[in-house]
Amino acid sequence: MATQYYARKKEDEGTIQYQTLLDHLTKTAEYAADYAQTFTSREIGYTLGLLHDIGKYSDDFQRRLDDNTIRTDHATAGAQVAAEIAKSRPLPEKISYHLLSYIIAGHHGSGIPNWINTKNDRKNDLETRIKNADPELYKAWKTELPQTFPSLADCITREKIDADSYKEVGLSLFLYTRFLHSCLIDADRTDAATAFGEQLPSTEYPPLTKMEQLLDDYIDREYKNKTGEINQLRTAIRHQCTKAAIQKPGIFTLTVPTGGGKTISSLAFALKHANQHQCDRIIYTIPFTSIIEQNAGVCKNIFGKSNVLEHHSNFILPSSIRTNILENPDQENLKLAMAAETWNVPLILTTNVQFFESLFSSRPSSSRKVHNIANSVIILDEVQALPPAYLKPCMYVLAELVKNYHCSVVLCTATQPDFRKSNILPNIPMTPIITNYPELADKMQRVRCHYLKEQTIDQIAGQLKDHKQVLCIVNTKQHAADLYKKITETGDCFHLSTNMCPAHRKKVLDEIRRRLKPDVNLPCRVVSTQLIEAGVDIDFPVVYRSLAGVDSITQAAGRCNREGKLPYGDLYVFIPESVYAGPDYIKTTADIARSISENYLTPEAIRQYFSQLFDIKQHRLDKLHILNLCNKAAQTPHFPFPFRDISDEFHLIADAGYSVIIPCSPYVEERITRIDKGETGQILRELTPYTISVTLKDLDFLHTCGAVRLAGESFAVLTDLKYYDKAIGLNQNGVPSNFDYVLPYI
Template sequence: MIYYGHTKEDLLTKHVLPQEQWQLLKEHLYEVAYLSEQRATKFGAGKLGRIIGLAHDIGKYSNQFQKRLEGSSQKVDHATAGAQEIRQRLGKVIGHALAFAIAGHHGGLPDGNKGDPKNLPERLDKKDIPTYQAFKREIEFPVLHNRDLESMPQAKDSTMRTFSFSFCIRMLYSCLVDADYLDTERFMNPEKFGARTGKTSLSMIFQRLEKKLENVAKRSQKNPSIINSERQKILERCLEMAESKPGLFTLTVPTGGGKTYSSLAFGLKHAVKYNKDRIIYVIPYTSIIEQNAQVFRDALEDGSLNDSVVLEHHSNFEYPEGSFDDWDKHEKAHRLAAENWEMPVVVTTAVQFFESLYANKGSRCRKLHNMTNSVIIMDEAQMIPIEYMKPCLWAMTELVLNYGATVVLCTATQPAVNNMIPGNLKPVEIMENPCELQTIFKRVTVHYGNEMSDEELAAAMVETTQVLTIVNTRRHARLLFDKVQEKTGDGIYHLSARMCPAHRKLVLAEIREALQAGQSCRVVSTQLIEAGVDVDFPTVYRAAAGIDSIAQAAGRCNREGRRTEGNVIVFNPEAHGMPTKGRFSAVAGLTRSTARRLQEFDGELLSLAAIEDYFQQLFDLEKNNLDMHGILRMIDEGQHDLAFPFATVAREFQLIDSATIPVIVPWDKQAQRIMEETENHPFPASRVRSLQPYVVQVYQHELIALRQAGVIKTVGEFMNFLIDLSFYDERFGLKDAKEVKAPTEVLMF
């Protein structure tokens, strides 16, 4: 009897082709085994990768599954067979561990405790699976020797033993599911498989960056300043330290010190020297990933070659199946690389990065093996959510200790995390003297003030020609903007995440032009402006917040050092200016505590000593919440009978409590034109990237309210179009449904 792994369809008609064109099961298993072994070899587990590749589909050797391929409607569980076979062959430790990956290669890594039919123990005890023993005529499993396990990841101390074991299972799972996806795609859709990009070498990419940095240095020489000189020294120090052996690094550079280019230069030179596979640049905010990715593309990609070097991957859109066909070659390569991060430089968000590390679904885990032997740059490391601080640090530590990764924690306000890093791993600071840098880059004086009403704050802003005020809530921003507008109509601007990126970009351009020309420029903004936005004000007001936020605000004040000194005034806002949810009040209180003891820190609220004091207070206050959802505890408790709760951990590890949904707004004529084209396009998802400048993220309840108002139209099954212009304000952006009385102008696409 001939056993098949997959049928084959005509891609145009969707009709099943004759059996002689189907994929032989033996061919599929040996190809997946090869690809899985290739991936797992990177972390010393190649033989195990081969075994799970051979075993994952042996359940398809049953007569029932072959009939399923021929058109039977009976569902057949084919994954359990391989899990049971390997558990029986390799025993209760190695066999049981590999059974997780095999059993979950379609549905996701299961929980390892008893109690649910989907969990691994029940799967391993399942009796009613079809006979699959015919596999023995075609598949030969390699013999596993002790020497095959000698190079595998090993816990570096006793506290990490269980964590390291479960992490290795997750990595093996990543190797298997990526291999399975790729071989299936190669057979089913050769054209799609062929669209996967070739790889530009990191040495070539580094040469391009060096040319870019030479041009930057030349421009700086034409405009000499202390700041430009120090930025060059920071860059040179990063290039020098890139020779250091792989490990965990910190890069403590003041805001405005050019750490984006410098950290990238460190990463690329280090990767070339130590033959790393890729750079993974992790950014805390979705709102700035596009601008950072563009900076990297400008520096690293060669337009004449039209090569794909930089992958920008975040969660603004999830592409539905079948939306691939009408993309151009470049976009196809980009989208395919997003599935497994097979690209030299990946720019992603902290949410995407960390949630993938604790996910259990194949679609999220495919990329994990490509974190092996990489350089991971964690920008604004202080932004890692406190509730997940320990699990995030443990995952990064494991990547360094056992998977050949180099990790750089990059920030102006380095959090005091050394005591939380397991495995006796000690971070190396890249800068020789961060304290001296703080002094050199001191461009502002921070004044910790008292309470200020909106009326007082508006009056103070009107008295100042150029001023930025950063507040904690959108509501406060709008109320304050209205107050300022009552007093003057001259040069007032508003910024918040309710404005789409194209709108914000235009307003920021107007702001920069006014600042450059010395014109009136009074800006009221949410924290959005602290996220890598390059503006330079003489005076900044900041609503009470944590020291890290105040430092970011200070980075928007006297940024280029053109003035003798800038002023940052921290104030306590009215009640509506301090969110009740989260820990806004708590961190503001800790900042006040540090501010009251400024004499201990040479009178500087933003000195490294004061910052360390703040974070020590914060982590002491939150010591019971550093792993609020008990992720590490659940994994550790799973050591008994290897009952690792993979599915439960994936559900609990959600960096953002309330997921947001993108709404596309018809902000200008170009947006309206692209929206109309998208609606009439046979493959609307192909227009997704063109629409990203017009996206506003909303919470589920906000989307429901907008739908109830009849102003949302769903296009391509997953894109939400705003079709009523009255719901988008030219100053404030997307309105809440309750703000609009009735539709005025409905756009017909």
């Protein structure tokens, strides 16, 4: 047996340095304790850090430091010790050590395992790994570490985990494990990055008090001298938000009519509330990347580019080849990479996919940031856009964050579902920030709704040609492209869809806004998919909307007479031809809308719509049965949570998409050449506006046609521009893909 045990070594120009294993374990334990104390006891974090790598006390691992061809499993040892401790401890202490065994076993590789693997791969389930591990191989840990461990009895109690039912207890334990897993991953990686005296990139950011002042200054500059009834109502909404911010942490609803200034008002609430209750950060989650493009620009203008993390799309191919931005020594890249991994920044703009999949994923790569969600104010913009199949576990996990992790949650929308009455939220108070919504909705009603029934594409095209300025929003990319081609002969026509790269979409939107200005007032006919109706600040006198859910119709109305320049704008709702109706979910929501009323723009229509939608889908609001699985595990010996199964199957979008770079200018081509030479870092961020997210099916099509190649062995680049048209975007010889309704959230 070795006389000195090491965790790692570093070779640099002939010099070899070692980090002792005891040093690694104690430093990791300290980091993990620091992280854990924000939501639980330091003791459980410290114990986790001490035990996580005791498998490195084996002779095989010590030899591996000089010969990396030797394969060892150093994670199961600590899991085995934790499980053995659990056997002799009473409840709730037994639970704590069982959960630690999961976490330690999952701090590398594919992450937290199942207790029993449901996919006939028993060698990788936790029960089999613990049973087969030989404690004699790593027994030397007892020579350097204490052999008595704290009781951890106070970590998991009704006082520590606030839950009202067994269903909530199960999810509480599941989420508690995820947060502790995050503490260990962050602690382990932090120690690894600093083991030999290296310095981490700066994590200094302005305090939230300064951020609040910056927002106040921005509001004074931009809104103080604006007049008109709409701006007065927006000011009144902001005042209600700041007034409500002093209330104790909880779940809040911010229901604001479209065009009511929801983004700035929600930030005003969040910053004041965070400072009132000593929260650490604001997490702003958004369903679609098309909204992030706009909101991130606003936030960076207010708070400074370096103080806002915009965390969403990655350049990841199906082969899962990743380029590590940390290989680039540029300090800005290092700071950005660290911020994206840890979320240790004051303001994060992210997507529902990134946020919720991180909470339900067992993989280390997604876990590091999770513990920093504690002690945050979380804004969910367009909350009605959460996919119904995952709605119940998402809402229950938000309630957990409020109850047990000192978070406040703001549910923002113009079309607020009643989650409590629909039995989608547990028994937790919900506080409305806006107390006079019906009055506000009435005062901000500036659109008349007209129902046209069935309309062919030629009929709609003819009507669009008759208007000087008009927007038509449809459900599918195919419908948008075909309708656009029908009206191009009139000139002054524009098309928008996510088949266009963000840079081209931005140019089109800038030109549309220019034409709509009162002092310019040029013809402007636009056909768009629904990307334009959620959060895009644009104002048409007339809007057409292909029949969809009442929430979508209401959002479309928000692009009509937005600034109240006319007594009323006109919204025309029509039923498209069946070939353009959209996928099943759209058909379901459209059928509900048809059954309600032709006056879709009322609070009562919204209430009826969501009541019927949730009633129809009630048994499908938890597609993976996560709540029941967690409930069952919490009442079963060994607490057999299916961590791996949930992680592998929890995807808000079935096919989230893969990025393809469009070489549409010398600027882009020059950066692609640099990627071919091995550069990444800043270049990837510069290329984001020139990428499109496509489905695996579309990527396979382009590959079969010889129309894509790899740049730098990791990034897909379109090589044949006949498949990209600046007017309609990426297409299959003029035919858009079928990836229609669900926008690329990730």
